[in-house]
Amino acid sequence: MKMPTPPIEFGTELNKVRSRLQSKARSIPDSFVKLLEQKCEKVSSDSEQLAQAGRDWWPLALHWSLEGEVPAMPQIVASPKNTKQVADVLKACTEAEVPVTAFGGRSGVCGSSVPILGGVALDMGLMEGLVDLDTDSMIAKFLPGTYGPDVEIALRKSGYTLGHWPQSIAISTVGGWLACRGAGQYSTRYGKIDDMVLGLEVVLANGQIIKTGNDAPKNSAGPDLTQLFVGSEGTLGIITQGTFRIHPVPQVERRVAFGFQSFAEGMDACRRILRRGATPCVLRLYDEVETKRNFDVDNSNLLIVLDEGDEIITDASMAVVEQECSSAKVMDVELVAKWLEHRNDTSALQTLTKLGIVVDTIEIAAKWSALEDIRKQVISKLNSIEGNLNASVHQSHSYTSGACLYFTFAGNAPDGCEDRGQWNTNFYKQSWQRVMEATLELGGTISHHHGIGLLRSPFMKSEMGEGALKAFADIKSVLDPNGILNPGKLGLTSNLGVFRDIFSDDSDG
Ligand SMILES: Cc1cc2nc3c(=O)[nH]c(=O)nc-3n(C[C@H](O)[C@H](O)[C@H](O)COP(=O)(O)OP(=O)(O)OC[C@H]3O[C@@H](n4cnc5c(N)ncnc54)[C@H](O)[C@@H]3O)c2cc1C
Numbered sequence: 141m142k143m144p145t146p147p148i149e150f151g152t153e154l155n156k157v158r159s160r161l162q163s164k165a166r167s168i169p170d171s172f173v174k175l176l177e178q179k180c181e182k183v184s185s186d187s188e189q190l191a192q193a194g195r196d197w198w199p200l201a202l203h204w205s206l207e208g209e210v211p212a213m214p215q216i217v218a219s220p221k222n223t224k225q226v227a228d229v230l231k232a233c234t235e236a237e238v239p240v241t242a243f244g245g246r247s248g249v250c251g252s253s254v255p256i257l258g259g260v261a262l263d264m265g266l267m268e269g270l271v272d273l274d275t276d277s278m279i280a281k282f283l284p285g286t287y288g289p290d291v292e293i294a295l296r297k298s299g300y301t302l303g304h305w306p307q308s309i310a311i312s313t314v315g316g317w318l319a320c321r322g323a324g325q326y327s328t329r330y331g332k333i334d335d336m337v338l339g340l341e342v343v344l345a346n347g348q349i350i351k352t353g354n355d356a357p358k359n360s361a362g363p364d365l366t367q368l369f370v371g372s373e374g375t376l377g378i379i380t381q382g383t384f385r386i387h388p389v390p391q392v393e394r395r396v397a398f399g400f401q402s403f404a405e406g407m408d409a410c411r412r413i414l415r416r417g418a419t420p421c422v423l424r425l426y427d428e429v430e431t432k433r434n435f436d437v438d439n440s441n442l443l444i445v446l447d448e449g450d451e452i453i454t455d456a457s458m459a460v461v462e463q464e465c466s467s468a469k470v471m472d473v474e475l476v477a478k479w480l481e482h483r484n485d486t487s488a489l490q491t492l493t494k495l496g497i498v499v500d501t502i503e504i505a506a507k508w509s510a511l512e513d514i515r516k517q518v519i520s521k522l523n524s525i526e527g528n529l530n531a532s533v534h535q536s537h538s539y540t541s542g543a544c545l546y547f548t549f550a551g552n553a554p555d556g557c558e559d560r561g562q563w564n565t566n567f568y569k570q571s572w573q574r575v576m577e578a579t580l581e582l583g584g585t586i587s588h589h590h591g592i593g594l595l596r597s598p599f600m601k602s603e604m605g606e607g608a609l610k611a612f613a614d615i616k617s618v619l620d621p622n623g624i625l626n627p628g629k630l631g632l633t634s635n636l637g638v639f640r641d642i643f644s645d646d647s648d649g
Pocket residue numbers: 196197241242243244245246247248249252253264284305306307308311312313314315316317318319320321322323324325373374375377378379380485486589590591626
């Protein structure tokens with residue numbers, strides 16, 4: 141079994157790590173721990189496991205880790221080995237009103253796997269592997285704790301690929317991809333995980349096991365319950381299996397790169413490419429700042445394009461790309477290789493955090509007609525925050541109707557700052573608040589693929605609207621009447637405990 145990769149070291153001994161945001165949580169009696177030990181493969185209250193299960197890769201919390209804190213610790217970590225054990229754990233937790241927060245690779249960047257009200261951290265890591273492969277129908281079933289590289293190894297043995305390549309592929313799992321509605325870097329051809337999934341096995345809070353979808357390519361048999369659970373971040377049920385569309389391993393690969401004078405021109409070329417029906421796997425457009433930083437090219441907005449698949453279709457797709465980019469400068473194709481070499485590198489975050497620099501990325505999405513205004517507003521708002529060192533953007537996933545913009549911001553406390561921790565949190569809060577508000581005002585959505593977690597929860601009412609959020613809460617209250625599943629996330633309230641929200645709590649520092 142593969143363990144989650146810790147995001148950064150702790151600045152204290154493991155048994156001294158404290159919870160930062162959790163102010164009041166129910167304690168689990170010893171009798172309940174004993175009950176779980178009978179029902180579940182492994183139950184642990186080892187201090188290292190509890191500390192690690194108290195955090196994910198949320199960049200602000202990496203600074204807290206260096207100070208010996210995590211957002212919030214569970215009281216125990218339970219590792220079931222099969223669906224029946226998941227069902228037994230959930231049933232027991234519902235009866236005892238004990239919170240349960242699932243985790244896979246803990247690579248989330250918004251605190252979604254943080255057990256904010258304590259209770260049980262449910263480790264899905266023992267449930268891993270390929271369950272079934274139907275090569276005629278090109279369908280594969282995987283257990284939720286399977287890590288990205290193992291998905292590809294299992295499929296490639298038979299000549300197939302899922303085509304899901306998040307930057308975090310090595311540190312994330314099938315269950316986490318589904319629960320956060322993730323996107324890989326090749327999504328313009330293969331789609332997001334929500335396009336790839338055909339059906340699920342899910343355990344509800346009362347222990348009932350349900351299946352959604354029936355492996356059919358499409359159906360009209362009532363509402364799509366698969367998509368109800370996809371993106372629900374473990375708040376509605378625990379995913380114990382996923383069924384996916386897969387693809388033959390590509391015959392050919394083609395690469396090309398262009399330099400645009402402005403980001404808007406580059407975006408418009410992407411819009412026209414998609415409009416004509418071409419879907420090159422990778423269509424990534426970097427603004428001048430990121431072009432310089434990542435590729436060492438001056439005064440250009442670099443578009444890198446990569447496609448793969450059937451030779452005829454790939455060549456046709458690249459022909460459309462070449463036509464629509466004919467006004468741009470043709471750049472060295474080695475720039476695509478440079479991107480490929482570094483695309484799964486996850487080390488930059490730790491390096492900058494250790495230097496005391498606050499850095500994070502914010503991915504939003506919007507229709508084409510709104511994107512340029514959002515880009516300008518967000519960059520200008522980020523630049524206007526005192527201490528900002530960087531405000532930059534690239535466009536990473538394109539559709540016929542719009543695209544995802546992926547902003548990066550960084551800041552550093554001024555020399556002589558007496559309380560760097562407080563400064564960091566304030567700078568971080570301001571940056572996120574401004575980007576979320578500008579995106580919502582201009583008609584975008586607050587997340588394209590990282591999900592909501594704790595970080596974006598306060599913006600869910602504005603994102604969904606009061607009525608839709610209430611409808612979601614009503615669904616949750618039927619599926620999870622005691623509110624045990626990942627409480628405190630997705631803008632939902634909880635009566636199981638109290639925690640601090642970094643946006644409304646001015647005392648946080
Ligand atoms: C450097 C870096 C790069 C990244 N790049 C990308 C990227 O390119 N694309 C992208 O989409 N994301 C990216 N991410 C974010 C993250 O990797 C994804 O959100 C990923 O899908 C999380 O998977 P995980 O297994 O780590 O889930 P976790 O972080 O463990 O959990 C995430 C959420 O899923 C829930 N969950 C986990 N398993 C289950 C289950 N079986 N049933 C129900 N709920 C469950 C958890 O409760 C939690 O709410 C990146 C993260 C980092 C640190």
